[in-house]
Amino acid sequence: MIATAVLLCGCSDSRDINKDNPINRELITIGFSQVGAESDWRLAASESVQNAFTPENGFNLIFDNAQQKQENQIKAVREFIDQNVDYIMIDPITEIGWDTTLEEAKEAAIPVIIVDRRVAVKDDSLYTAWIGSDFEEEGEKACAWLKAFLDAKGIKGRVNIVDIQGTIDSSAQIGRTKALEAAAKRYYNWNIIGKDTGEFTKAKGREVMEKMLKTYGDAIDVVYCENDNEAFGAIEAIENTGRHVGENIENGDILLISFDATRAGLTLTLNGNIAVNAECNPDYGPKLVEMVNTLENGGTVPHDQFIEEEIFSAKEEIKSIYAGGERSDVTLLTQEFIDGRKY
Numbered sequence: 001m002i003a004t005a006v007l008l009c010g011c012s013d014s015r016d017i018n019k020d021n022p023i024n025r026e027l028i029t030i031g032f033s034q035v036g037a038e039s040d041w042r043l044a045a046s047e048s049v050q051n052a053f054t055p056e057n058g059f060n061l062i063f064d065n066a067q068q069k070q071e072n073q074i075k076a077v078r079e080f081i082d083q084n085v086d087y088i089m090i091d092p093i094t095e096i097g098w099d100t101t102l103e104e105a106k107e108a109a110i111p112v113i114i115v116d117r118r119v120a121v122k123d124d125s126l127y128t129a130w131i132g133s134d135f136e137e138e139g140e141k142a143c144a145w146l147k148a149f150l151d152a153k154g155i156k157g158r159v160n161i162v163d164i165q166g167t168i169d170s171s172a173q174i175g176r177t178k179a180l181e182a183a184a185k186r187y188y189n190w191n192i193i194g195k196d197t198g199e200f201t202k203a204k205g206r207e208v209m210e211k212m213l214k215t216y217g218d219a220i221d222v223v224y225c226e227n228d229n230e231a232f233g234a235i236e237a238i239e240n241t242g243r244h245v246g247e248n249i250e251n252g253d254i255l256l257i258s259f260d261a262t263r264a265g266l267t268l269t270l271n272g273n274i275a276v277n278a279e280c281n282p283d284y285g286p287k288l289v290e291m292v293n294t295l296e297n298g299g300t301v302p303h304d305q306f307i308e309e310e311i312f313s314a315k316e317e318i319k320s321i322y323a324g325g326e327r328s329d330v331t332l333l334t335q336e337f338i339d340g341r342k343y
């Protein structure tokens with residue numbers, strides 16, 4: 001009953017920690033603190049966890065949606081400790097601010113697994129394991145693609161870039177922004193003219209893009225959207241001004257780079273609205289189940305683990321341009337691939 005109730009409202013806006021319901025102690029109880037429901041990626045990640053930690057698989061899942069507020073995550077973790085869950089899992093909104101809460105979990109002898117984003121704590125033994133993305137590498141791949149693309153087109157003049165950042169201080173924002181800023185330092189003609197947070201949402205992405213268009217108008221060549229939902233908002237804002245989203249930046253197009261490679265994001269990549277899309281894999285559920293089962297059987301799991309990710313472009317000519325650049329691992333996107341994608 002508890003698990004069913006929790007599963008049903010996992011993606012809603014309400015938090016759901018029901019302290020009054022008894023926990024079935026024959027199952028392994030997982031307290032999962034999720035960031036929120038801000039993006040398609042996030043919904044897919046929640047679904048993956050909820051589909052994996054089921055009573056049929058031997059688990060009670062207590063799932064909490066923190067609505068993008070770290071104070072809610074801290075409250076949820078404390079409630080998990082009070083409930084004496086078997087494992088605490090946290091997808092942390094921001095990297096900082098976790099030492100005390102994780103010390104409390106350690107004192108209660110509850111293992112903590114960090115998922116997707118990271119925590120910056122003084123003592124790494126405060127958590128048993130982390131599994132997630134290399135966000136900086138995602139950014140580096142996207143920037144390497146842009147460099148190879150500009151080189152192949154012979155564009156040597158100033159390239160003006162707008163960065164619609166993710167939630168400030170989240171690992172995904174830190175890594176992706178860092179990669180862009182490093183590339184802009186390396187390539188003298190790359191110029192980041194504006195940056196602001198779109199908080200990983202479509203609404204905020206559109207709002208930031210509208211503001212950038214008002215401020216910089218025709219000067220904008222490239223928009224680096226730190227996730228797909230921001231790209232959806234940015235495309236709407238750009239098209240509302242009559243400008244075209246595409247690869248012909250020499251003729252006034254605005255070229256869009258995005259991250260996540262969700263189904264909707266890849267569809268826009270195949271259409272040519274997004275030039276390149278760096279994958280961020282949300283399918284954590286089965287990996288987390290495997291980790292818990294290993295630990296339950298007395299095994300060990302790696303302390304830090306990256307998951308495999310690809311980068312997608314839709315056009316053969318862009319793929320080969322990229323292959324001539326610093327990296328050659330771009331995957332050519334097809335409709336068939338999108339049809340087979342889970343999220």
Ligand code: AHR
Pocket residue numbers: 038039040041042116117172200226227228229259260280
């Ligand atoms: O932490 C992963 C990021 O968070 C994804 O890129 C984004 O869509 C999400 O909200």
